[in-house]
Amino acid sequence: MRINPAKCVACGNCTYVCPMEAIYIDPVLKRATINRDECVECYACFNGLSQEHLNPTMVRTVRNLFKMMRVRFEPEPDVCPTAAFEPDKLEWPRVVRRAFSDPRVPHESTGVEGRGTEEVKTNDVSGRVKVGEVGFTIEFGRPGVGARFYEIQKMSQTLARAGVSFEKKNPVTSLMSDVATGTIREDILNEKVMSAILEIKVPVERTEEVIRLVWDVEKQISTVVALGVGTRCDENGEDNVVAPILERLGYKLERAKTNIGLGRINAVQQKTDAKEVVHA
Numbered sequence: 001m002r003i004n005p006a007k008c009v010a011c012g013n014c015t016y017v018c019p020m021e022a023i024y025i026d027p028v029l030k031r032a033t034i035n036r037d038e039c040v041e042c043y044a045c046f047n048g049l050s051q052e053h054l055n056p057t058m059v060r061t062v063r064n065l066f067k068m069m070r071v072r073f074e075p076e077p078d079v080c081p082t083a084a085f086e087p088d089k090l091e092w093p094r095v096v097r098r099a100f101s102d103p104r105v106p107h108e109s110t111g112v113e114g115r116g117t118e119e120v121k122t123n124d125v126s127g128r129v130k131v132g133e134v135g136f137t138i139e140f141g142r143p144g145v146g147a148r149f150y151e152i153q154k155m156s157q158t159l160a161r162a163g164v165s166f167e168k169k170n171p172v173t174s175l176m177s178d179v180a181t182g183t184i185r186e187d188i189l190n191e192k193v194m195s196a197i198l199e200i201k202v203p204v205e206r207t208e209e210v211i212r213l214v215w216d217v218e219k220q221i222s223t224v225v226a227l228g229v230g231t232r233c234d235e236n237g238e239d240n241v242v243a244p245i246l247e248r249l250g251y252k253l254e255r256a257k258t259n260i261g262l263g264r265i266n267a268v269q270q271k272t273d274a275k276e277v278v279h280a
């Protein structure tokens with residue numbers, strides 16, 4: 001994203017809408033300026049502000065006249081009065097920033113559609129996490145913080161060394177140059193994104209080990225990490241396997257969301273299940 005200095009009238013409205021605090025009024029230029037290294041290309045500024053097309057010279061003149069009369073002239077707070085934002089044509093590797101930061105764009109850069117991951121939300125249909133397994137989502141970054149891929153790589157390499165494998169249909173996995181070692185493409189390591197998610201699953205017995213690994217790496221990186229744990233309920237809709245482990249580790253559990261099977265197991269899965277039964 002760029003701000004056209006010829007159009008900007010330094011009203012400051014956009015500085016409040018940037019979730020990464022990447023926009024500032026340059027005291028020398030007297031124009032709003034974007035810190036390109038911190039900008040994650042989320043487009044909140046471009047899409048979040050109404051773009052009026054007032055003449056910049058006219059707006060500056062009016063503002064100066066009002067200033068002389070000790071009156072402030074300010075545009076509405078949700079407006080860029082001169083439509084000064086100009087999206088860049090994003091090239092690789094910068095295009096990765098947008099894919100992980102603007103939820104409205106498909107993950108073209110990673111080959112995965114939409115925001116990129118279903119996690120365990122549709123598990124009853126996808127069957128990703130099976131009985132006896134635990135699925136983890138490890139999310140890096142948040143608005144105001146963001147995450148760089150070299151931080152994510154620290155986690156992915158640690159998990160890979162522990163013999164954990166990564167979900168294939170996940171955008172971060174698709175950006176690994178070596179999935180077996182959790183190594184992410186070198187050319188994107190310094191790219192900053194709003195947030196990104198690693199997805200793994202392990203047998204239930206490894207739950208505590210994985211959580212302790214995540215805790216350990218979390219202390220070594222500068223972004224925030226949110227850990228999601230997904231498991232299958234028993235026939236009574238209860239989880240008496242993973243919940244006790246989490247409680248022992250100090251998590252206070254509340255039942256927040258239960259995904260029930262509103263879809264159906266796809267035909268391939270049914271066939272596979274049937275085969276398993278026959279062979280058993």
Ligand code: SF4
Pocket residue numbers: 003007008009010011012013014015031032079080081082083084085
């Ligand atoms: S809202 Fe538009 S005119 Fe105002 S400071 Fe930002 S870019 Fe400049």
Ligand code: SF4
Pocket residue numbers: 001017018019020021022023034038039040041042043044045046
């Ligand atoms: S694209 Fe997003 S991060 Fe970049 S300047 Fe605009 S609001 Fe800030």
